[in-house]
Amino acid sequence: MEKFEDRVLISGIGISRIARRSGRTGMEHALEASLGAIGDAGLNIKDIDGIASIGDVAVDSLQDALGLKVEWTGGGGSGAQLSAVFSGCLAVAAGLCRHVLVYRSVEMMGGEPPAGRALGWTEWLLPFGAYSAAHWLAMNAQRHMHLYGTTKEQLGWIAMTCRAHAALNDLAAYRAPLTMEQYLDCRPMTDPFGLLDCDAPVDGAVAVVVSRSDHIQDCPNGGVRVAAVGCAVRGRPSWDQGADYPATGAAGAAAQLWSRTDIRPTDVDVAELYDGFTFLVLDWLEALQFCAMGESGPFVEGGRRISLGGDLPLNTYGGQLSAGRMHGYWLLHEACLQLRHQAGGRQVDGAEVAVASVGGGPYAGCVLLTR
Numbered sequence: 001m002e003k004f005e006d007r008v009l010i011s012g013i014g015i016s017r018i019a020r021r022s023g024r025t026g027m028e029h030a031l032e033a034s035l036g037a038i039g040d041a042g043l044n045i046k047d048i049d050g051i052a053s054i055g056d057v058a059v060d061s062l063q064d065a066l067g068l069k070v071e072w073t074g075g076g077g078s079g080a081q082l083s084a085v086f087s088g089c090l091a092v093a094a095g096l097c098r099h100v101l102v103y104r105s106v107e108m109m110g111g112e113p114p115a116g117r118a119l120g121w122t123e124w125l126l127p128f129g130a131y132s133a134a135h136w137l138a139m140n141a142q143r144h145m146h147l148y149g150t151t152k153e154q155l156g157w158i159a160m161t162c163r164a165h166a167a168l169n170d171l172a173a174y175r176a177p178l179t180m181e182q183y184l185d186c187r188p189m190t191d192p193f194g195l196l197d198c199d200a201p202v203d204g205a206v207a208v209v210v211s212r213s214d215h216i217q218d219c220p221n222g223g224v225r226v227a228a229v230g231c232a233v234r235g236r237p238s239w240d241q242g243a244d245y246p247a248t249g250a251a252g253a254a255a256q257l258w259s260r261t262d263i264r265p266t267d268v269d270v271a272e273l274y275d276g277f278t279f280l281v282l283d284w285l286e287a288l289q290f291c292a293m294g295e296s297g298p299f300v301e302g303g304r305r306i307s308l309g310g311d312l313p314l315n316t317y318g319g320q321l322s323a324g325r326m327h328g329y330w331l332l333h334e335a336c337l338q339l340r341h342q343a344g345g346r347q348v349d350g351a352e353v354a355v356a357s358v359g360g361g362p363y364a365g366c367v368l369l370t371r
Helices: 027-042 059-066 080-093 122-123 133-148 154-164 179-185 213-217 250-259 278-287 297-298 317-321 329-339
Strands: 010-015 050-053 072-074 099-106 189-192 204-212 224-230 271-272 351-358 364-371
Touching: 010 027, 010 099, 010 133, 010 329, 027 099, 027 204, 050 059, 050 080, 059 072, 072 080, 080 099, 080 204, 080 224, 080 329, 080 351, 080 364, 099 351, 133 189, 133 278, 154 179, 154 278, 154 297, 154 317, 204 213, 204 329, 213 250, 224 250, 224 329, 250 278, 250 351, 250 364, 278 297, 317 329, 329 351, 329 364
Parallel strands: 050 072, 050 099, 271 351
Antiparallel strands: 010 204, 010 224, 099 204, 224 364, 351 364
């Protein structure tokens, strides 16, 4: 079938300095990452005719700061945090523009439980003290443990593997070795999650340039092709009322992705899966059919399969658990680096196919990329 994905590619990637409490503004990070991505694509500012984002720095603010004259602007939509990337792909494929800058900038910030009335789906959560995604997804994890015998130690193998990979990444927030004892002894947050089950807040930005597919011959570092995307939400848009609970919206997004390509899960060389919490890795492994429902715990146990050199190297830059929370965009950046064979000491040998996924609860998006 003819697909919009065939008409686009990721031509450039950029990342700012990453730090905890950097003292820099979100705009400074966004400018650094965006200029890096534009140059990496072999382009200059005048070539960018589209811009999209979902995040802390408004599109019109960055457009003005860069002096862009654009034919299209975009932002949120279906696909969780990757929605801006998907929107950019659609705009390029439709001929509205040729080169779209897509960026995500984040800043560490504190927060108090929300005040005022609980509205919409929050009516079923906030009155019971469930104020954050840590609470909501802890219930998914507990249910998974009850149904399938998943253990706390299996979650620990995800955290430890990500930390081992982060040790190979100079930009990662946490690079010191992590043992199972340290993991199990860390400060509890919301059962079964401890502090090391939760992603690490950082300041920083990631940007990519989405271009027409015929630009590939002019990409200095090689373009990365988009094989398929998935953004379907086929169940209830609820954190706790899905018919297949404890599965999340990842199931619908993943099913749509595989329906749009002849590539199969066994063809994937590297997986960059959303790890806002350790449980979400288990959820995405099952949704993307790398293992059967309920078998993700044994799949990650021991770390062998998901480590560099394993069957499915996972979150090769350290993931959000150790490198830092960039709301899925660092996952996409790393997938592109791996397919360009530019990941240095953490490079997966001969990587040709990568998947990146974002989201949790009812929000999910995933993309399959190839060299």
